[in-house]
Amino acid sequence: MISNTHNFPAKELKGQFPIFLKKIYGKPLTFLDTAASAQKPYSVIDEVKKCYSENYSNIHRGIYYLSSTLTKQYEDTRIKVSKFINSEDPSEIVFTKSATEALNLLATSLCKSYINDDDEIILSHLEHHANIVPWQIQKSNNIKLVISELKDNFSLDIDDLLSKITSKTKLISITHMSNSLGHITDIKKITSEANKKNIPVIVDGCQYIAHGKVDVKELGCDFYVFSGHKIYGPSGVGVLYGKKDWLNKLPPYQGGGDMIEKVSFEKTTFASAPQKFEAGTPPIAQVIGLGAAIDFVQDVGIEEIKSYEKFLYQHAYEKMNELPNVKIIGHSENKGAIISFTMNNAHPSDIATLFDQEGIAIRSGHHCTQPLMNKIGISQTARISFGLYNTMEDIDILIQSINKVNDFFK
Ligand SMILES: Cc1ncc(COP(=O)(O)O)c(C=O)c1O
Known part of the structure; x- marks a missing residue:
């Protein structure tokens, strides 16, 4: 069982990114698409x-x-x-x-x-x-x-x-x-x-x-x-x-x-x-x-970032893995904080659209890796990816939203 806490100051760091002041459809932004492009701190x-x-x-x-x-x-x-x-x-x-x-x-x-x-x-x-x-x-x-x-x-x-x-x-x-x-x-x-x-x-x-x-x-x-x-x-x-x-x-x-x-x-x-x-x-x-x-x-410290993102990955992986209809593509111990998944009952773009309504930004598609998708035998995945501003609350919101997808596409 992995620990539920990490002393990395993610919440403080999140405060250094003005984008998180923004509300998406009246909800706080949950940004899970850092692999596509990271948000920018005030200093930059x-x-x-x-x-x-x-x-x-x-x-x-x-x-x-x-x-x-x-x-x-x-x-x-x-x-x-x-x-x-x-x-x-x-x-x-x-x-x-x-x-x-x-x-x-x-x-x-x-x-x-x-x-x-x-x-x-x-x-x-x-x-x-x-x-x-x-x-x-x-x-x-x-x-x-x-x-x-x-x-x-x-x-x-x-x-x-x-x-x-x-x-x-x-x-x-x-x-x-x-x-x-x-x-x-x-x-x-x-x-x-x-x-x-x-x-x-x-x-x-x-x-x-x-x-x-x-x-x-x-x-x-x-x-x-x-x-x-x-x-x-x-x-x-x-x-x-x-x-x-x-x-x-x-x-x-x-x-x-x-x-x-x-x-x-x-x-x-x-x-x-x-x-x-x-x-x-x-x-x-x-x-x-x-x-x-x-x-x-x-x-912030690159080693600290690495350790914290591994912690986020492990939590997200464990929680997502327990959910019905979710299939995580390619787990290993040597991974960065990226999780690609599919759901038996919903297309990746439907997942991303429903997530968007909750203020969650994720990527769906082939992620500019069509040969990899062909190799896996799928055309798309839904992909979440973490940065140093993500928190355990973001993972809770993610899990709640996957549950909503399951309710919606019964
Ligand atoms: C692994 C990898 N290589 C290359 C690129 C291309 O980067 P850019 O679009 O910034 O040139 C990306 C962007 O997503 C990437 O993830």
Whole structure:
């Protein structure tokens, strides 16, 4: 029997998120969709507002006060992100507009310079479309996507993945945590084999980044990507971590201002990384907001968040598992706080619609993982996901609302 209490200050933290002042159809908001996008604390909102109202200008281009102040704040955020994920050097951090853009950057630049016809890339059935479609778009040059299998509980079968490595394998690109089911991947088990064979590993850390400590050196990966909006920061900014050697040798993804050394009509030379990958005016305010979000998460403590969210998961799982008609998809001990479920008597979109009437926000659908849904043999799930502001009361409201679904669809 697990304890009913945890000393994590979730209620206090909830008070730092203005969205929770809002009533939905006259009811308090119960937000159970953090996996789609996390809510924003005052500190992030205030920092973005301050950027626009007190410091705004373009960066890297002006020698005047505003520009140099904001350039410093932008570059300081690069240092902050680098320390947050323990990269060797801030120059290994590229700001993009999203994780999706970071993955497209990698697919384009790697396929242009490193991956050739008949080479193999290993993905898994757990991947988000953002780690499938960019590789397919590049498939004009006959790259083979090799898909690793899942275990019975739909977590990644790493032994199967490792057994799929051949002399043709040029890359492994894999999620750190499934956005649909919450399973966490043992990345080190993959990199320890891949590193021996000089196969680079990309980790899609979108879901893991706000829910557990990321140390790219310890993980041993070559690239790590995530989006700012999943870690309580603004939308419109993503992070691509790449080992220095890789970023130095990869060609740029987009061309434009700020990424060049010298331009003439005959020949252009490029700036060194990370500038080489940041063409044009970057998402300045979003990067600065991301810096505030990282401060926020670090002040709370990532290990404390992880422990509390595990506590929430276990309670929700146990209570939901006892309810009639509820089928939880893919339980394991090594999961983040995401629960996908179906009900025998109600379609996921009906569940989400009824929940909405109670002020509960959840996601229903394929969660941008159609191949995973096909593998499971369903088309959709209802998905709840927790953040650091969720409480045991939220779980009570969830359970009451599932009971209401059962009453409604008798
Ligand atoms: C596992 C995973 N990868 C990639 C993405 C894409 O992130 P974004 O839409 O922020 O680019 C998401 C977003 O839901 C995700 O959950």
